[in-house]
Amino acid sequence: MPTRRILVTGGAGFIGSHLVDKLIEEGHRVRVVDNFDKQVHGNTKPSHLNPEAEYIELDIRNRDKLKRCIKNIDAIFHQAAVVGVGQSTYQIERYIDNNIRGTAALLDVLANEKNSVKKIIVASSMSIYGEGSYSCPKCVKVECKIRNLEQLKKRIWEMKCPNCGRIVKSVATGESKQLTPTSIYALTKLQQEQITLLVGKTYGIAAVALRYFNVYGPRQALSNPYTGVCAIFSSRIKCNREPLIYEDGLQTRDFINVKDIVAANLLVLNNSKADYGYFNVGTGEAVSILTIAQLLTKLYKKTIAPKIINKYRIGDIRHCYSDITAIKKLGFKPTVKLEDGLKELVAWGINEEARDLSLVANRELAKRRLRF
Ligand SMILES: NC(=O)c1ccc[n+]([C@@H]2O[C@H](COP(=O)([O-])OP(=O)(O)OC[C@H]3O[C@@H](n4cnc5c(N)ncnc54)[C@H](O)[C@@H]3O)[C@@H](O)[C@H]2O)c1
Ligand SMILES: [Zn+2]
Structure with a gap:
């Protein structure tokens, strides 16, 4: 595999940081642009930054400074986004500005400034389907x-x-399903995907969108109550509180380990058959939210039972899991079994500081009648 000069936006985050490590391991030169969003990172820089990568603390909406960051770059992984389905229902301007204008700024720079970028891979999301x-x-x-x-x-x-x-x-759910986002976050992910594919096509930059399903693994921000059910449950359990489960707990999602997400990113980087395409990245298996809560409680060796609150959050879908036929044809295969992946998450999480802020997030929804 040739050595490339790679830019990872959002490369200090959960998925981005694992991607950075793998790219360095494979011998690539990596530059990260990340604004170290406080909601994700708190007030300190994460300890998982890779000493061999170059980090530039910058918001991608800062078009002028971004210009310099794309110099001598061959490929971009665009991971930067604010991530939170529920929160996006009331922080409409923040989500649209950060995710859509952020992506627009990045592509505007590629369209107008001299650069050598030949490929851009954007992190899309299963949320763009709405219901499965x-x-x-x-x-x-x-x-x-x-x-x-x-x-x-x-x-x-x-x-x-x-x-x-x-x-x-x-x-x-296959890629041809009608796209009916049910949250502002989902809408911004759809826009990120479409803007990237369209501008890529226009300028001959090989663009690929990866529609991640529910990603879990070490380095998920445990004290960010707006995203990642495994992280939210982990922080509740660590604080000796029962995981709070909406509806009856039998709603299902497709949980994919971050290692497999990284593998999918590297696969499409090196395979021109992926160019200008969009692909589901999941395991192809549905798992209930209750099962996740029970597995995590057991792995943290606690006896607390999950609490089914029988409430609904506006915008929540019931079921969605992936059909991964398309990316399998490119050679993708999920490798991490859920139980093994959760074990690893807990082995990491046990030593992490976790503040349980889930009640704050829930109150914000209740105040606006976004749950009942
Ligand atoms: N975690 C999941 O289950 C999941 C599922 C589907 C899609 N995704 C997508 O994957 C990507 C990575 O998600 P994650 O789970 O690692 O989230 P994360 O919050 O851990 O990482 C996102 C990173 O982007 C940075 N960032 C945000 N806005 C920025 C901006 N304007 N300029 C520069 N940096 C900015 C943050 O500081 C953070 O380090 C996102 O695009 C997300 O929408 C995640
Ligand atoms: Zn019928």
């Missing part, structure tokens, strides 16, 4: 919109068929 795909026992494959409020107020959690009203079964 479903199959009805009568109508077969159906497109489901977000559940209606009437149903949710009656605490009927499962998805109903929009044609016949029967309860439908969750099936794997």
Whole structure:
């Protein structure tokens, strides 16, 4: 594999930092641009910064300074974003400005300044689908919109068929599913993906969007109550509080280990068949939120039982897991088993400081009637 000069935006964050380590290990030269957002990092720089990478503390919306950061760069991994589905429902301007204008600034610089960038890989998200795909026992494959409020107020959690009203079964979601984001965060991820693919095509910069499913692993910000259910549950459990579970806990997601996410990024960097495409990156397996809470509690060796609060958060979807046929064709294979990955998360988390701020996040939703 040729040595490249690589820029990672958001490279001090959870996923970005693992990516930086792997790129250095593979012999690439790595520059990071990160604004060390306080919500993620608190007031101190993270201890996981790689001494062999160059770090530039900068907000990507600072177009003038960003100009200098793309000098002599061959490829970009664009990971920088504010991440939080619930929080984005009321911090609309912050999310749109940071994620959409941030991406626009990066691409504007590529379009207008002399540079040698040949490839850009953007971190997209499963959230852009909204609800996952479903199959009805009568109508077969159906497109489901977000559940209606009437149903949710009656605490009927499962998805109903929009044609016949029967309860439908969750099936794997492929890239061709209609994109119906149900939060501002999701909308910004969709924009990030589309802006990157479009500008890439226009200027002949090979762009690729990776639609990550739920990523977990060491270095997830444990005290950030707005993102990452594994991190949120970890900080509750560490503080001897029961994980709080919305709905009945049987809603499912697709949990993919950060190592596999990094592998997918490297795979598409080195495979021109991925160029101008968008790919799901998940395990292809659905796991309930309750299972995650129970596994984590057990691994932290605590006896507290998760608390099912039987409440709904506006915008939450019921089920979504990935169909990974497309990226498998490029050679991708998830390698980390959930139990092993969670074990590693806990081995790291046990020595980390964690402040449980989940009640603050929940109160902010309740105050605005965004949960009931
Ligand atoms: N964690 C997941 O489950 C998941 C799932 C799907 C997609 N993603 C996407 O993956 C990417 C990385 O997420 P993560 O979980 O590592 O989050 P993270 O918060 O740990 O990392 C994001 C990093 O970006 C930086 N950043 C934010 N805004 C910036 C700006 N304007 N300028 C410069 N730096 C900025 C932050 O300081 C942070 O270090 C994001 O784009 C996110 O939307 C994450
Ligand atoms: Zn039906």
